[in-house]
Amino acid sequence: MSDTAVQMAAIDKRFGGIHALRHVSFTARFGEITALLGENGAGKSTILKILRGVEAPDSGTITLRGQSFDRLTPQSARALGVGMIFQELSLVPTLTVAQNMFLGHEPCNALGLIDETAMERGAKTIFASIGVYIDPQAEVGALSTGLQQLVEIAKVLNQDAEVLVLDEPTSALSGQEVDVLFDLLGRLRASGKAIIYVSHRMDEIFRITDRATVLRNGSLVASRPISEYTLPSLIADMIGRQTQGLAAPPGPSAATKEVVLSLRGVTSTARPNPVTFDLHRGEVLGLAGLMGSGRSRIARMLFGLEPAVAGEIILHGQPIRISTPSQAIEAGLALIPEDRRRQGLVLAHSIEANVALPMLGALGRGPFVQAAKLRALAARIIARLAIKAGGGEVAANTLSGGNQQKIVIGKWLETRPEILILDEPTAGIDIGAKSEVLGIVRDLAAAGKSVIFISSELAELIAVSDRIAVVSRGEIVKTLKTSQLTLGDGHDGSLRAEEALQLIIQGGMNHD
Amino acid sequence: MTDNTVLSAPPQSRLQRFAKGWRQNIIYIGFILVFLFFAITLGDRGFLDTRNLLNIVRQTTMIAVMAVAMTFVLSAGEIDLSVGAVAGLASVTTAMAISWGGLFFGLATGVTTGLVVGVVNGLLSTRLMIPTFLTTLAMMGVCKGISMWISGTASIPILDETYTSVFGGGNLGPVPSLVLWMVAAAIIGHILLKKTKFGHRVLAVGGNVVAARYSGIDTGRVKLGVLVMSALAASIAGMLYAGRLQSGRFQLGEGDELSVIAAVVLGGTSLFGGRGTVVGSIVGALMIGVINNGLILMGLEYSQQLIARGAIIILAVALSQTGSRQR
Numbered sequence: 001m002s003d004t005a006v007q008m009a010a011i012d013k014r015f016g017g018i019h020a021l022r023h024v025s026f027t028a029r030f031g032e033i034t035a036l037l038g039e040n041g042a043g044k045s046t047i048l049k050i051l052r053g054v055e056a057p058d059s060g061t062i063t064l065r066g067q068s069f070d071r072l073t074p075q076s077a078r079a080l081g082v083g084m085i086f087q088e089l090s091l092v093p094t095l096t097v098a099q100n101m102f103l104g105h106e107p108c109n110a111l112g113l114i115d116e117t118a119m120e121r122g123a124k125t126i127f128a129s130i131g132v133y134i135d136p137q138a139e140v141g142a143l144s145t146g147l148q149q150l151v152e153i154a155k156v157l158n159q160d161a162e163v164l165v166l167d168e169p170t171s172a173l174s175g176q177e178v179d180v181l182f183d184l185l186g187r188l189r190a191s192g193k194a195i196i197y198v199s200h201r202m203d204e205i206f207r208i209t210d211r212a213t214v215l216r217n218g219s220l221v222a223s224r225p226i227s228e229y230t231l232p233s234l235i236a237d238m239i240g241r242q243t244q245g246l247a248a249p250p251g252p253s254a255a256t257k258e259v260v261l262s263l264r265g266v267t268s269t270a271r272p273n274p275v276t277f278d279l280h281r282g283e284v285l286g287l288a289g290l291m292g293s294g295r296s297r298i299a300r301m302l303f304g305l306e307p308a309v310a311g312e313i314i315l316h317g318q319p320i321r322i323s324t325p326s327q328a329i330e331a332g333l334a335l336i337p338e339d340r341r342r343q344g345l346v347l348a349h350s351i352e353a354n355v356a357l358p359m360l361g362a363l364g365r366g367p368f369v370q371a372a373k374l375r376a377l378a379a380r381i382i383a384r385l386a387i388k389a390g391g392g393e394v395a396a397n398t399l400s401g402g403n404q405q406k407i408v409i410g411k412w413l414e415t416r417p418e419i420l421i422l423d424e425p426t427a428g429i430d431i432g433a434k435s436e437v438l439g440i441v442r443d444l445a446a447a448g449k450s451v452i453f454i455s456s457e458l459a460e461l462i463a464v465s466d467r468i469a470v471v472s473r474g475e476i477v478k479t480l481k482t483s484q485l486t487l488g489d490g491h492d493g494s495l496r497a498e499e500a501l502q503l504i505i506q507g508g509m510n511h512d
Numbered sequence: 513m514t515d516n517t518v519l520s521a522p523p524q525s526r527l528q529r530f531a532k533g534w535r536q537n538i539i540y541i542g543f544i545l546v547f548l549f550f551a552i553t554l555g556d557r558g559f560l561d562t563r564n565l566l567n568i569v570r571q572t573t574m575i576a577v578m579a580v581a582m583t584f585v586l587s588a589g590e591i592d593l594s595v596g597a598v599a600g601l602a603s604v605t606t607a608m609a610i611s612w613g614g615l616f617f618g619l620a621t622g623v624t625t626g627l628v629v630g631v632v633n634g635l636l637s638t639r640l641m642i643p644t645f646l647t648t649l650a651m652m653g654v655c656k657g658i659s660m661w662i663s664g665t666a667s668i669p670i671l672d673e674t675y676t677s678v679f680g681g682g683n684l685g686p687v688p689s690l691v692l693w694m695v696a697a698a699i700i701g702h703i704l705l706k707k708t709k710f711g712h713r714v715l716a717v718g719g720n721v722v723a724a725r726y727s728g729i730d731t732g733r734v735k736l737g738v739l740v741m742s743a744l745a746a747s748i749a750g751m752l753y754a755g756r757l758q759s760g761r762f763q764l765g766e767g768d769e770l771s772v773i774a775a776v777v778l779g780g781t782s783l784f785g786g787r788g789t790v791v792g793s794i795v796g797a798l799m800i801g802v803i804n805n806g807l808i809l810m811g812l813e814y815s816q817q818l819i820a821r822g823a824i825i826i827l828a829v830a831l832s833q834t835g836s837r838q839r
Contacts, residue, residue, distance in 0.1 A: 305726070326728040335726065343726045346719035348786055357716050357727035360709040367708045411727075 004063075005030045005163050005194030006051065006082075011060035013046055020046045021057070022219045028163060033185060033195040035205045035226065037238055038215035040427075040457055044198055047215070048165055051196075052084050053077035064163075083161025085152050085169060093141030098123040100140050101155045126154045131187055146177025150184065157188075164188065165196045170204060171292040182208050200290055200456075202231055202506045216240045235502045239458075254282035254446045255466045261302075261419055261450065266311030268301045273475035274311050275301075279419065284441060284451040286465030286482070288458065288505055294474030295454045296338055299421045302452075303335040304328040329358060334417035336408055338424040338454075340401075344408035347397040351389060352378040354396055355411040381410030385440070402433030409440065420444060421452040426460060438464045458498045458505075470504050478504055539779050539792050542828050543799045550806035557809050564805065566688055570756070572801035573690040574599065574749040575768060579775040579793040580701035581745030584738045585644075586776055587705070589718035589785025590637070592739060594648040595746040595772055597655035598629050599765030602750030604659040607668035607760025615672050619751075626747025629655060630740030637739065638732040644739065652769070659762035668760045679755025693752060694794070697745070701790040714738060718785025774825050775800055800825070 006028040013021040021043045028034045038044050049055040051062065053072035061068045064080040072080070091100045098119040099106075107118040123136035132150050140148060149169060156164060166185075170178045185195060185208060197209055205212065205226065212229060214221040214237045221237050229237075258281040265274035275298055279285050287295045300306045302313070307323040314320070315331055322328045328335070337343035345354050352374050356363055363377070364370035378392030385406040389399055396404055405425060412420065422441065426434040441451055441464050455461045461468060462482055469479045485497035550559050558564050578595045585592045602625045610618030629651060636647040670676060682689045705711040716724040717734045725731050746765070753764040777783055778799060779792025803824055807817045 303726075324728075324730070325726060326730065329728045337726050342720070343722050346716055346723050346786065349715065349719050353712065353715065356712055357724065357729060360712055363709070367710060369707060369709055369712060371707075 003029045003031065006196075007063035008047065008051065009061050009063070011047065011050060011062075012058045013050065013055065014058055020218050021050075023060075024215065024218070024220045025223075026213055026220070027223065028194045028196050029211075030162070030192050030194045031189055032211060033189055033197050033209045035209035035212040036196055036198045036215070037205065037212055037234070039238055041217075042215040042238075043218040044215055045167075046218075048084070048167065048196075048198070051077065051082060051163075051165065053082075078159060078161075081160060081162035082165065083156030083159060083163065084165045084167075085149070085156060086167065091140045091148060091152060091155070094139065096137050096139055097134055097143075097151050097154075098136035100151060101126070101136075101158045103155075105159075122158065123154070126158050130154065130157065130184055132184060144177070145172045146174065146180060149173065149177070149181060153184065153188075161193075163194045163196065165198075167198045168200065168291065169197075170199065170201065171290075178204070202234065202502075205234070206231070214238055231506065232499065232503065235499050235506075239498050239502070253466045254448070256281045256283075256448075260316060262314040263302075264312040264314065266301065266308045266313055268297065268306040268308050273473060275474070275476055276311075277469055277476055277479065279450050279452065281450055282445050282448050283467065284445045284453055284465045286461040286468040287452060287454045287471055288461055288468050288501060289471035290505060291456065293471045295471045296423050297474060298471070299335055299337075299423050299452065299454060302328065302421060303333060305335075329415060332416075332418035334358075334412035334415055334420050336405075336412055336420070336422045336425050338427070340405050340408050345396045345404060348395060350378075350393045350395055351382070351387075351407055352392040354407060355381055355414065358411060358415050377414060381407065381414060384413075385410050386436070400430075402429035405429050405433065405437070409437065413440075413444075417449065419450045419452070421454075423454045424456065425453075426455065426457065434460065458501050462497050462501065468501065470501075472505075480504075537780070538828070539795050539799070542778075543795050543802070546799060546802055546806075546824075550802065550809075554806060554809045559806065559809055564809075566691065568798070568801045568805045569694065570688055570690045571804070572797050573694045574752050574765070575771050575775055575800065576694045576794050576797040577697045577749045577752065578742070578745050578768065578772045579779070579797045580697045580790055581738075581742040582772050582776045583701065583779070583781050583788045583790050583793045584705065584711075584714050585742045586773075586781050586783060587718045587785060587788030588714045588734060588738045589721065590644040590735060590738060591773070592633070592644065592648045592742040592746075593769050594629065594633065594651040594655060595742060595749070596765040596768035597652040597659070598626060598743050598746035599750035599753060599768060600762045601625055601629070601655040601659040602747035603754035603760035603764045604663045604668060604762055605760070606751050606754050607670050608662065610670055610672050610675060611668065615675055618670075618672070618675065622747050622751045623744065625750075626744040627740065629747075630743030631736075633743060634736035634739040638735050644735075648739075656762060656766075663760065663762055665762060670754060670758050670760065676755050676758050679752050680758065681756060690752065690756070693748075698790060698794045701793075705788060705790050710734075710737065715786060715788065718782075718788075720786070771800055772797075774829070778825065778828050799828070 004027060006026070008024070008026040011021050011024045011026070024043065024047060026047060036044050036047070046055065050057050051072070053074040053076060056071035061070060062072060064082070092103065095103070101123050102119045106114045107122070109115040120136040127134055132154070134143070134147055134151060140151060143151065153164070169181060173181065189195060199205060209226050211223065212226050212234065213223040214234070216238060221240065259278045260281050261279040263275050263277055265276055267274045277285070287298065289295045297306060301308050302322065304322040304324045304327050312319050313322060320331060322331060341347060355378050356369065356374055360369065363373050375392055381387065382389055382392065387403050387406045387410070389403060396407060399407070409425065425437050438460060441453060445451055453461065453464055462485060465482050467479060467481050469476045471477070485500050578599070582592060582595065602622045605625045606618045606622035609621035633644070633647050633651055636642050637644045676682070678689055680690070684692060705714070713724070713729050713734050716727070716729060717731050721731055750765055754760045757764070775796035776793045779789055779794070779796035781788040781793060803821055804817070807820055812820065
């Protein structure tokens with residue numbers, strides 16, 4: 001058997017007008033852990049979907065076990081030994097470990113009934129072979145996330161997987177659980193499995209992987225042994241030499257000295273680390289950090305969704321308590337949540353019904369809603385944000401992602417917030433809508449409002465923020481002026497800024 | 513930057529919109545078809561007589577009043593199984609209170625009965641986070657038990673003629689008072705659902721409870737609100753039963769929860785929340801009434817009636833659900 005496990009050659013894939021993959025080649029070898037790297041939208045998830053058989057490439061070939069294919073199906077990919085460990089675990093929490101591992105292909109006894117003992121024996125064999133002990137009879141829901149992750153891996157191995165794909169496997173794990181996982185990955189590598197590892201945490205990449213394949217804007221940048229990389233050179237490869245036509249760097253800052261909101265050692269129940277920062281009038285404060293670092297929690301805490309239990313929130317010099325969203329709205333806050341489909345909109349309802357929700361109080365006297373006022377409100381939002389929709393009665397789920405997001409933003413702008421919190425407002429929307437969103441944020445700041453802007457895309461964070469606070473493990477580990485990052489001019493300057501910020505974020509990870 | 517950016521629905525053609533509207537409005541077409549069917553086949557047996565038609569409306573009023581409130585409960589994504597038992601309990605408490613302390617004491621007692629049950633249902637569901645399916649199922653038994661206990665399973669007569677006229681067999685001019693109750697419930701319910709802030713909140717909570725909460729809506733209060741409303745409507749329905757039969761009995765309203773829910777779903781309200789129509793619920797209730805009446809006039813035995821009614825309801829609900837099923 002050759003040592004090449006997966007050979008994807010000259011893969012091309014378009015989604016509508018977006019060229020997601022351009023002639024990308026990707027190789028994974030047995031006995032190696034290959035890192036697949038790139039920024040959001042670089043094409044990592046597309047290439048993994050093609051490998052899993054969920055998407056078909058437009059051109060190119062996939063070679064597995066010496067056979068070449070134009071495309072795979074989920075069934076053929078599994079039969080050829082590709083096993084995917086999902087970010088959101090795909091286990092049934094109410095079934096036992098053994099039942100989960102054999103889900104869909106349970107062994108049967110002579111009577112055609114499920115043979116529980118055979119399942120438990122099989123599960124024990126797998127666990128013994130990878131040196132993990134988990135009780136096969138334990139209910140999955142009762143296990144910690146770390147153990148569930150191991151069960152997930154065992155489940156995939158039980159289906160005779162030779163190529164294991166792990167997508168951000170550590171985002172929900174504690175440090176100790178990560179150690180256990182990495183021990184296991186090391187043993188699997190030694191036993192000859194091919195492992196493809198996707199993570200935004202560079203310390204993990206250097207710690208566990210053998211080779212790095214870097215994608216950028218749908219193209220292959222490099223595929224080299226990890227030993228040839230340093231953290232700065234790897235980040236430089238990921239970020240590249242071209243910015244993606246984002247909004248122009250911010251104009252003169254509108255930030256004033258006046259402190260609007262101030263958090264002093266604030267924490268909600270779930271998070272042990274207290275948060276302290278000041279927000280000024282006319283300022284855009286960016287929150288940077290990795291997935292699961294606790295940025296969104298700060299937003300939810302401020303908006304009364306996870307009320308603070310300790311510390312002090314001071315608004316316009318007055319200490320206040322915010323324990324429900326309606327109190328937060330009253331205090332002049334607005335939150336554009338990270339998941340617009342789940343948290344931002346009632347998708348099946350009309351634009352009018354959606355935009356009315358935060359401000360029903362102002363839409364008519366007494367108990368009644370004035371239809372004319374509601375129509376005018378929706379029309380105003382549609383016009384102000386140039387939303388492409390047939391009218392206010394159109395259901396939100398008929399619109400594109402960018403237009404849906406604009407409805408969410410519009411409904412909150414109409415509440416005239418003094419402080420606007422945006423959590424990943426540009427996720428999943430096209431580049432045009434993206435720069436419009438950034439423009440709206442800058443306009444708000446110029447009008448004397450204050451903004452907290454959360455984003456995983458460093459380029460836009462730098463483009464829009466006056467200051468950036470880096471969050472790690474629920475704590476703000478560093479706060480810096482964006483101008484400190486962008487010392488150079490033009491493209492080169494903003495690129496170096498992104499690299500510098502990425503280094504700080506990754507450094508925050510290394511603290512513990 | 514991949515998947516959902518290119519997802520934008522093509523504009524609907526007029527034909528598509530009509531087809532969708534036709535399916536959502538199947539209840540109205542269905543009602544007309546059923547009505548025409550009985551009118552043609554049973555025209556000579558008195559189906560179309562004014563007296564028979566008014567009788568249908570009288571028999572349907574209690575279901576319709578409860579269906580109006582149930583529309584709000586289902587629209588909010590909840591359910592209330594206790595309505596039938598609450599109606600029975602309210603008929604008993606009202607009858608006992610009238611014979612004890614007179615008309616107004618009776619009215620106050622009947623309404624208070626609903627209010628108390630609704631608040632208990634609401635607090636159990638919002639404070640203890642017990643699903644409404646379970647709280648109201650349990651309350652169904654509790655209410656029935658109380659009404660059996662306090663009445664000693666006997667029928668309690670109501671001798672107050674004002675009461676039996678307003679809540680039962682009386683007329684206002686040429687119009688039976690029960691018809692007026694139904695019309696009043698329909699108008700109040702329709703305005704409440706479509707024109708008020710409360711109605712907007714109910715639909716938002718049923719459509720997406722997370723988004724409603726993120727929009728500053730007190731979702732617990734909305735839940736409490738619809739459950740109180742439903743129990744109040746059920747107690748009024750019980751008082752109407754008591755007025756019509758001039759007595760309070762624990763059996764009144766028994767099993768009505770199923771007819772009420774069937775009427776509401778027939779009318780086009782989603783069983784899963786977020787979409788509701790009071791007018792549809794009223795027509796749904798009337799349709800069930802028409803079917804019952806027609807089957808009796810056809811001379812079907814009770815056993816046959818049950819089977820035919822079940823089949824017709826399943827057919828109608830199946831048709832009204834195909835168009836509105838969510839992806």
